[in-house]
Amino acid sequence: MSADQQLNSEERRCFFCSHFDASPASAERNVPGLRVMGSGYSSVRGEDGSCNKLQRYLSGHYSCAAFQNCAHPTATSL
């Protein structure tokens, strides 16, 4: 069993996948017009991000068979 398969369902969601990009800066760069009357740093985005595997913009609570665990952040707090 691979390391990814040993993770529970919470740890296997898109938010922790290497294909998933939840960065607000990326969202503002990749979604034309988002900055005009919205924001990548807004609460309404929740944990949303872009999946570079499925080419979808989706919530981090989703999961799929192509999950690849990303290196977890260690220095992202203030």
Place this chain on the structure above:
Amino acid sequence: MSVYAAPGSHVPPTSSLWSELFQKEDWWAVWIGLGLVFTALALFVNGSSLGWLSVAPAKWKALPELATQLSANVQRYGVLYLLWVTLFGGVVRLLGVPLKHFIPSFTFVYIVSILIFALGQWDQASRYNLEPPLVALLLGLLIANTVRLPDWLESGFRVEFYIKTGIVLLGVTLPFTLIIWAGPVAILQAAIVSLVTFGVIYLVAKRLGLDRRLAATLGAGGAVCGVSGAIAIAGAVGAKKEHAPIAISLVIFWAIVMIFALPIVSRALLLPTGVAGAWIGTSEFADAAGFAAAQAYGGYAGQVPGIEGSADAAVNAFTLMKVIGRDMWIGIWALILSIVATTCWEDTGVAGRAKSGEIWRRFPKFVIGFLIASLVITAASNGFSFAEYKANVVPKLVDPVKNLRTWAFIFSFFSIGLTTRFRDFAVAGAKPFYAFTAGVVVNVILGYVLSTQVFVEFWTALGK
């Protein structure tokens, strides 16, 4: 230290409720807005006022008069600049934007905002339709679409951050008792319009053969809260990457049309300010755009014969309709549509169901700051008679905060124009355009009927 991973990195930000307090623009708008409100209140309680700091151009008739008042207050404008650049700059630095980019960008915004604010104080401004929100928007559009600005200069054009900060400050001028009194009607009117508009856009989009997820994204953009609604629902339903940009392009296009159209039509019909504000709140698609339209219309009060109501009534009615009636409910829309998408719509290869916590996670937190500001000032004003309130509380406490709000709004309106580069938008295509436009037509007509016929007495009374 940057909170967020570098652009392009796949490393997600931390995702706890505590860390969100310092990672989301909404919360920073709350901290800044409430910080200013409590500072103003503390000074007022101790017999002082924030008035010296919250300088604003006064009414003027001739250019020499304007030059004299600006030069007499140059120190105050300088200190106000330092306040804004420190507060906003500190936050965007924490969010990962280099200060060497933000400071020159914001300085440009601030200097032009002084000129726009001053132009609006000209005694002939309303005669020539030189309302500051409209001038700010047009000037920004002109610059953005004729001059190639360097990308780094956009660091200071934070439309949402400025408008959210302004909304928190707006709480000071909207009594909490009024929110309690008017909130239910605003929620009812907004619910009717939101459900009908979403339904029309979704069904027309489906009839035209568009993907359900695109249909829902378009519907939320038109029915709930514009760009924020579109991006939130795109994520909730797992839309294709190109869906959100399509919806956002259409939202921005129609939002800018409505910034000009709604005040012009309302003026032609001589609608009372409260009624026009309610209509704008029902039929505008984005907060910043709606505030621009509502504030512009409020500027006609006392200037255009036949328009009843106070200047504040347009903004107050708009706020009740848009912020209380529509924005607050985006989390519920997202939860419901997420469940529908994963259980009823075609499989996209992803699984998982949103939980109820999604409602809070997506809740526009700046609304909390707005409500707290309103509650605090209402409580603080409670012991004063009406005469004392007008003579002391308004000039020493309310007006200084109101001036700061006006600054934040002008920064936002100018930034809308500066970031609206039409050449950069996604091409929507005919079918999404038809679907969204069908919703716009229904929304505007229904919003007009509800504001000017069904609830007209209520919104007229609000203006008095």
